[in-house]
Amino acid sequence: xxxxxxxxxxxxxxxxxxxxxxxxxxxxxxxxxxxxxxxxxxxxxxxxxxxxxxxxxxxxxxxxxxxxxxxxxxxxxxxxxxxxxxxxxxxxxxxxxxxxxxxxxxxxxxxxxxxxxxxxxxxxxxxxxxxxxxxxxxxxxxxxxxxxxxxxxxxxx
Amino acid sequence: xxxxxxxxxxxxxxxxxxxxxxxxxxxxxxxxxxxxxxxxxxxxxxxxxxxxxxxxxxxxxxxxxxxxxxxxxxxxxxxxxxxxxxxxxxxxxxxxxxxxxxxxxxxxxxxxxxxxxxxxxxxxxxxxxxxxxxxxxxxxxxxxxxxxxx
Numbered sequence: 396x397x398x399x400x401x402x403x404x405x406x407x408x409x410x411x412x413x414x415x416x417x418x419x420x421x422x423x424x425x426x427x428x429x430x431x432x433x434x435x436x437x438x439x440x441x442x443x444x445x446x447x448x449x450x451x452x453x454x455x456x457x458x459x460x461x462x463x464x465x466x467x468x469x470x471x472x473x474x475x476x477x478x479x480x481x482x483x484x485x486x487x488x489x490x491x492x493x494x495x496x497x498x499x500x501x502x503x504x505x506x507x508x509x510x511x512x513x514x515x516x517x518x519x520x521x522x523x524x525x526x527x528x529x530x531x532x533x534x535x536x537x538x539x540x541x542x543x544x545x546x547x548x549x550x551x552x
Numbered sequence: 553x554x555x556x557x558x559x560x561x562x563x564x565x566x567x568x569x570x571x572x573x574x575x576x577x578x579x580x581x582x583x584x585x586x587x588x589x590x591x592x593x594x595x596x597x598x599x600x601x602x603x604x605x606x607x608x609x610x611x612x613x614x615x616x617x618x619x620x621x622x623x624x625x626x627x628x629x630x631x632x633x634x635x636x637x638x639x640x641x642x643x644x645x646x647x648x649x650x651x652x653x654x655x656x657x658x659x660x661x662x663x664x665x666x667x668x669x670x671x672x673x674x675x676x677x678x679x680x681x682x683x684x685x686x687x688x689x690x691x692x693x694x695x696x697x698x699x700x701x702x
Contacts (some may be wrong), residue, residue, distance in 0.1 A: 433665055494654055496688030521684030 404543065411540040412454055418533035419447050425526055436483075443476040443530060450537045460546045467541045474534030480527030485511070488520025495519045635668045635675060635699040646698045658695055661685070670701045 423444060431437045450469035453462045492510055493502040498519055502510065513519045541547070633646045643659035652658060665681045675696045682692045 491685050494657060495686040496691070497686065499653075499688065519686070521681075 401545070408454075408540050408544070411536045412451060415447070415451055415533045415536040415540070418529050418536065419444060419451060422526070422530050422533070439476075440480060440527065440530065443473050443480075446470075446476075447473045447530065447533050447537065454537065454540055454544075458544075458546050463541050463544045463546045467538060470534050470537035470541070472534075474531050474538060477527045477530035477534055481524060481531065484522035484524050484527060485515050487522040488514035488517055488524070491521060492519040632698055632700040634702060635662065635678065636666055636702050647695065650694050650698045652691060652694050652698075658682075658691075662695065662699070668701060673701065675699060675701075 422440075425431075426440060426444070431440065446469040450466040450473065453466035453469070458466065489510060492514060493499055495502075498505075498513070505513075515524055517524055631646050631649050633642050638646070640656070640659045640663050643662055644656045647655035647658055661682060662678060665678055668675055668677055678699075679692050679696065682695065
């Protein structure tokens with residue numbers, strides 16, 4: 396890799412880390428404003444948020460090979476956990492569909508696709524679907540920031 | 553190769569997630585609860601009497617009647633249970649007695665958002681949480697009317 400390519404890769408990596416940091420800060424603010432700590436289920440995103448923060452911290456500066464690999468694992472865990480969060484939120488909305496008085500009567504008669512669509516678009520239910528999706532995107536950003544990371548290059552013999 | 557593998561992995565993950573989301577069927581349909589989701593005015597003898605035993609009409613046309621009847625039923629039953637300490641079964645029984653449809657589901661929601669501060673005598677926290685479900689007119693009032701603190 397030439398010096399120019401390295402500089403460009405470094406700039407892109409930094410941009411991904413900045414995006415990841417903004418996403419983490421925004422999600423932390425959102426969770427705090429929503430008081431997202433009622434019960435065990437609502438506490439679940441916090442450790443994943445912490446994993447993202449640690450991953451971001453590990454990738455900042457001049458990490459070693461092991462550090463980057465650990466950051467990669469944490470970022471992958473964040474992506475998977477947040478993706479499950481998206482699913483859980485959609486499912487929660489789906490389960491609450493019949494409680495919405497606008498749909499209570501016709502919910503049972505609606506097709507599965509229609510019900511899932513209403514749940515995924517938060518037409519019914521209380522859970523914001525895109526909130527965990529932001530965390531999933533942060534996980535991907537951090538994961539992508541480790542692609543061809545200089546610390547992972549094999550030392551020249 | 554490393555980058556390609558990572559991109560491929562991410563693509564597979566997204567595809568699996570999409571497949572999981574689009575795998576909608578009826579297995580999770582809350583049929584038992586849904587079938588009881590008719591306007592609450594038709595569910596108790598007291599409510600039917602109060603509304604002249606009229607057949608169930610649309611929620612929009614009977615909203616005012618439903619609200620008044622629910623509140624009246626909840627008040628007339630006089631069966632109050634602890635918002636913080638009652639079991640889900642006890643909550644369900646109280647809600648059913650008050651003529652609230654989907655009683656067991658609302659009981660689970662009340663349980664989920666515990667504890668409620670004793671200073672919150674109007675159960676505003678619970679009201680805010682339940683409002684997110686967009687319940688019918690008077691339902692939240694009827695639920696709160698059956699609860700007491702502690």
